[in-house]
Amino acid sequence: MTGDAAGYPSRGYERFTGVAAEVTSASTPAWPPRLRAREGAPNVVVVLLDDLGFSDLSPFGSEIATPAVQELAETGYRFTNYHSTPVCSPARAALLTGLNPHRAGFASVVHADPGFPGYVMEIAEDVPTIAQSFRASGYATFMVGKWHLTTESKMNDGADKSSWPLQRGFDRYYGSMDGFTTLFHPHRLVCDNSPVIVDDYPDDYYLTDDLTDRALGMVRALRANDADKPFFLYFAHHAVHGPIQAKRQDIEKYRGAYERGWDHVRSERFSRQVRDGLFPASTEPAPGDTAWEDLTAEQRDLFARYMEVYAAAVDNVDQNLARLLDELRELGEYENTIVVVASDNGGTGEGGPEGTRSYFSQFVQLAGLPADWERDVDRDPDLIGGPRVHAHYPAGWARVSNTPFRLYKGSTYEGGIRVPLVVSWPAGLPRADGDDGIRSQYAYVTDLGQTLLELAGVPRLASPHEVDGLPFDDVLRDAAAAPSRTAQYSEFAGNRAYSRGPWKIVTAHRWGDTYDDAEWRLYDTSSDPTELVDLSGEDPELVAELAEEWRRAAWWNTVFPLDDDGSLFTHRPSTELELERPVTLYPGTATLERFRSAKLTKLRSFDIVVRADFGSGEGVLVAHGDQGGGYALSVRDQVLELAYNEYGRMHRASGALGALATAGESEVLLRFAAEPGLRWRVSAWAGADADVASQLFELEPVLQLLGMAPFTGISVGLDRGGPVDWDRHVLRRSNPFQGALRWVRYVPGERAPENPEVIIPVEEAVARIYE
Structure with missing residues (x-):
């Protein structure tokens, strides 16, 4: 344009x-x-x-x-x-x-x-x-x-x-x-x-x-x-x-x-x-x-x-x-x-x-991570920098x-x-x-x-x-001109700083510590730009003066509340609950956006129901994620296959389709059951109800995908974008399903016990304003 x-x-x-x-x-x-x-x-x-x-x-x-x-x-x-x-x-x-x-x-x-x-x-x-x-x-x-x-x-x-x-x-x-x-x-x-x-x-x-x-x-x-x-x-x-x-x-x-x-x-x-x-x-x-x-x-x-x-x-x-x-x-x-x-x-x-060679695993800062959580899945150093490693x-x-x-x-x-x-x-x-x-x-x-x-x-x-x-x-x-700015505040996650002329006060705040003037360090950045010599003990009055200027700037700039414990990231508005409703995705739909996809799967149990004629072709039925972590369900040689990429460590499970291969249009259930220790137990069933269906396979418990994983959103009928399974990608690229695929339905279940999210009832708060 x-x-x-x-x-x-x-x-x-x-x-x-x-x-x-x-x-x-x-x-x-x-x-x-x-x-x-x-x-x-x-x-x-x-x-x-x-x-x-x-x-x-x-x-x-x-x-x-x-x-x-x-x-x-x-x-x-x-x-x-x-x-x-x-x-x-x-x-x-x-x-x-x-x-x-x-x-x-x-x-x-x-x-x-x-x-x-x-x-x-x-x-x-x-x-x-x-x-x-x-x-x-x-x-x-x-x-x-x-x-x-x-x-x-x-x-x-x-x-x-x-x-x-x-x-x-x-x-x-x-x-x-x-x-x-x-x-x-x-x-x-x-x-x-x-x-x-x-x-x-x-x-x-x-x-x-x-x-x-x-x-x-x-x-x-x-x-x-x-x-x-x-x-x-x-x-x-x-x-x-x-x-x-x-x-x-x-x-x-x-x-x-x-x-x-x-x-x-x-x-x-x-x-x-x-x-x-x-x-x-x-x-x-x-x-x-x-x-x-x-x-x-x-x-x-x-x-x-x-x-x-x-x-x-x-x-x-x-x-x-x-x-x-x-x-x-x-x-x-x-x-x-x-x-x-x-x-x-x-x-x-x-x-x-x-x-790290497992970038999204390294991203996870959740309390209670299991002792065997891998922040760096060992892989050939020569792969670092290429498409197979998120490093x-x-x-x-x-x-x-x-x-x-x-x-x-x-x-x-x-x-x-x-x-x-x-x-x-x-x-x-x-x-x-x-x-x-x-x-x-x-x-x-x-x-x-x-x-x-x-x-x-x-x-x-x-x-x-x-x-x-x-x-x-x-x-x-003009190299000799006076600076247009003489003072500036800074803040992130409770870390604070304030500069006025050559003077700077700064903190290295730890979540949960008390906010007080004892945290401030004082530096003369004109002679000490690398902040090595703390002068706060020599001039506490200047520290108090600059700290008060920081507070005034903070009130004016809506800095408060300070994020003392990370809860400002775990408190989520109730308007997001709309994104957690079951959703049916049809072939040809653009890849679902990352956050939209995560609301269906992150820190919770969930079911994926696939309706297709499983004997009519081969290829990927649904994929979510990429080389940084994800899962893909596919059909090959009348066998249902799951590839689970656990931050770079591959797990596989499969089961013969049996009667499903000749049943015409039918359904398969892929169930992700959240278990303590931030794990999923993944199983596949011939039918949409695991209580009455026959089990096709079960994968040993795997670490849940967190910390921005799965990064690539949900694709139906192929593994679009970054591949979950590199071996399959080399042979078949996005590997589109060649048969009759009707739809894929995601049904979010119970939240995992480690899920720290607190829902803020936005609608109720707005309603009170107009009462």
């Missing part, structure tokens, strides 16, 4: 197929009609990486080859004191709205929905995004990649789409709306407002390449129809969020590069940072934990492989950035394009101290990513919130003679979007909500 999309059928319709003629709407538009862009207005491109640490790009000390970012930094500006939020959704909300994350409704990632103002998990309708402001000023607006700004219960195809990208200011969208996805077999892609249905991905498919192809296609389509209209492109990469995956040729480029270990690599990165003037020589990097030399030889080999894959994924992002920049040059628009490269938060330690690197490499700072994603120490930022605009922000382009002034993620509007001369759409973002364009033009 190019040109002014205001009259397209999206004005009132969620999906459209047909010819666009004149369309009118009786409703009053939420914002003023689109204007014509001012002459010579620059294009604006924001490239946002996911979970990338401060030092992972070459302009910030990395050994990873990122020449495209390096070029932008050498002709533009790199910030050494740019801060984001501890996790990703809040950062994206703050960037796009200019509101502090809690005020924007994103105290955390969108996987929580406890009902408090800071946890709304949607941008309010009367809060304009910068995309809406750009569009109102005559820009074409495009987005590719990770959205992660729609609450989970509204990401399915039947949900209200008012918080989806097209409804929040973008003319076109292509990517995954979830927090992450796999790069070889994305679990769910959306184009504009519709799911993209891919039965089998090509062997050479890689999401980062695909996103770039789509972005280039949007730009080329615009230029084919309008030679002058400027565009705003928000390119939100899924890389390098877990699971880390990379193309084999890129991995080979880094083979052996990390054998000397994380202590050596971190030291070399820091030396380059000092050499390049990012930090004074007097700076002392924060210490790590386990020394590389204390690891076994086997651990060192395995851990080095993880980092080879991570580096390859970063390298590939840069390769694709180069493709985008080359396209701008081909169009003659590179000089007049503002390009921003940043990360949403620090590198993550979620891989644990030893890394993440050890926390020691996250420390390297965040060189020279302490800790990582989720923390309010600098390792979690200080991230790289590069800004380039050759025509509008040329570097003065003698200017090295390094900017050490404090800046925050709310400021970035507002700076782009300011640079482009685009007014922010009117809103009743006061903007928190402060443009820092003066800092870009």
Whole structure:
């Protein structure tokens, strides 16, 4: 779609197929009609990486080859004191709205929905995004990649789409709306407002390449129809969020590069940072934990492989950035394009101290996990990075990513919130003679979007909500300019921080501990940016003063209540109970969205009833999940087969169909009975009632699939997307059922005893308001 999309059928319709003629709407538009862009207005491109640490790009000390970012930094500006939020959704909300994350409704990632103002998990309708402001000023607006700004219960195809990208200011969208996805077999892609249905991905498919192809296609389509209209492109990469995956040729480029270990690599990165003037020589990097030399030889080999894959994924992002920049040059628009490269938060330690090849199992933080819970199913290290393994690197490499700072994603120490930022605009922000382009002034993620509007001369759409973002364009033009921001709060999961000038107070809060001023640590970040020397004992009055300023900021920004024990994730609104009703799925239905599917199966017993003529063909009847964990029921040689992927460990069971093979249309029941110890006992029955049917097979008790698994949603009649059973995938790809399949019905049962969810009766609360 190019040109002014205001009259397209999206004005009132969620999906459209047909010819666009004149369309009118009786409703009053939420914002003023689109204007014509001012002459010579620059294009604006924001490239946002996911979970990338401060030092992972070459302009910030990395050994990873990122020449495209390096070029932008050498002709533009790199910030050494740019801060984001501890996790990703809040950062994206703050960037796009200019509101502090809690005020924007994103105290955390969108996987929580406890009902408090800071946890709304949607941008309010009367809060304009910068995309809406750009569009109102005559820009074409495009987005590719990770959205992660729609609450989970509204990401399915039947949900209200008012918080989806097209409804929040973008003319076109292509990517995954979830927090992450796999790069070889994305679990769910959306184009504009519709799911993209891919039965089998090509062997050479890689999401980062695909996103770039789509972005280039949007730009080329615009230029084919309008030679002058400027565009705003928000390119939100899924890389390098877990699971880390990379193309084999890129991995080979880094083979052996990390054998000397994380202590050596971190030291070399820091030396380059000092050499390049990012930090004074007097700076002392924060210490790590386990020394590389204390690891076994086997651990060192395995851990080095993880980092080879991570580096390859970063390298590939840069390769694709180069493709985008080359396209701008081909169009003659590179000089007049503002390009921003940043990360949403620090590198993550979620891989644990030893890394994991079972990413979704590692994700599980549920109380009462059985002693035999496997956080890393042993597999050939050579598979790490490829489509068969969902992996993440050890926390020691996250420390390297965040060189020279302490800790990582989720923390309010600098390792979690200080991230790289590069800004380039050759025509509008040329570097003065003698200017090295390094900017050490404090800046925050709310400021970035507002700076782009300011640079482009685009007014922010009117809103009743006061903007928190402060443009820092003066800092870009003058290295000696004062920072536009002098103070900023931060909070995530009870971890808190407050910066004012050189002073910063910060906590490393543990769930269940008391919130009091004794938690605060005080640092002078002008002389101690790595937060090594705690001064709280020397100046308790300053600590108390800054703590009170944090509290005032917290009340204003709807930070409270603090998540003291994780209950804000376990309290769920009763409106989600609608998603737990039995559902019948028919062949040809698009793969059910991840969260929608999980409401039928997660932490509970459930039945799957399949109605088909089982003797009429072979193939997959129903599949749920992928290589990260899942199950698939299929027919082969008149045998009913179950493949159960337990976070990478395969279990199989089968039973002869017998009389069912000649019975014509009949039913089979697959029962998942939740047992203590977070296990399922899985059995198959010839008939829909296990009390009277004959048993076809029973699988030994297996660990339940939790922690975002099964990740790929439910598919009927084939194993679409990421395969559950790799051996079957190699032979038959998605293996569609070739016979007569009528339907598949899911019937959720009792919750597992370990299910911690507490249902909040939303309807009753709303009813009381109007009584």
